[in-house]
Amino acid sequence: MISAPAAQSRESARQASGQFGTQPHQEAAGVTLVPNAPSDHRLQELATARESIFHQWNDLRDTAPDSPLFETIDALHQxxxxxLAAAAVLTRHPDAETLVxxxxxxxxNQYDxxxxxxRSGSIDHSVDSPLIEGELNPGGPDLDESLWSLNLKDDGWALGIAEDISDPRNGxxxxxxxxAALGTTISTMPAAHR
Incomplete structure (x- = not known):
């Protein structure tokens, strides 16, 4: 609440110079504000975390590929x-909802x-698009390489973040x-894979 003398002073100033008056402004065209799009810094953090898990996975693959620890690290890596793939997509396409x-x-033995x-349907599906080629963010993570880490024989990676839409024609x-994928943390990994 503003005091009466302050309100009167403000009104006098508006009438005299218009400094505090309403000013018409053009709205920005073609701008979409999306608060949940990850920053480049967040994308780098996720890439670094995934790389760290990958090194553990690689070491265990060579030394103890049949161990329960390897299975756990494999699930974490996936x-x-x-x-990381979700963050890369949302950085470039903040209006995206799903990746098929x-x-x-x-x-x-990989997903493509x-x-x-x-919300309004397909955003990008052309064969030569940067998305399909995995070159979504120049200098950023390779989207294809991230998805190649997913195990075709174990769908545990998909629990809570992906819907199985398999069909006989497309496999x-x-x-x-x-x-959901971006919000995933190690602590929310499915219990079957901990």
Missing amino acids: RASVQ VRENEDGE ILRLEG KMFRIDLA
Whole structure:
């Protein structure tokens, strides 16, 4: 609440010079404000965390590939990979909601990107797009490489963050909820993989 003398002074100033009056301004065109898009700093933090887990995974793969610890680190690596992929996509496409991946058509043990979806449908699905080529953020993480970390034979990585939309024509497919994947932490990893 403003005092009466202050309100009177403000009104006098408005009438005299217009300094405190309402000023018309053009709204910014083509600008979308999205508070949940990760920053470049956050993207780098996620890439560093995933890299650290990858080194543990790589060491265990060589020394104890059949150990329960390797299974745990493998599950962590997959979740960190999906989280990094989600951050990379949302940095470039803050209006995106889901990323659809499918089993590699050439029989390689990996998932490939099929399309990116937003509220109004497909955002990017052209074969030559930077998204499909994995070159989403120049100098940033390779999206394809992140998704290649996912195990085709164990869908544990998808629990709580992706929907299985497989069909006989397209094979094994998942729709990854980008917000859920970005919100994933090691402490929210599915209990079956801890």
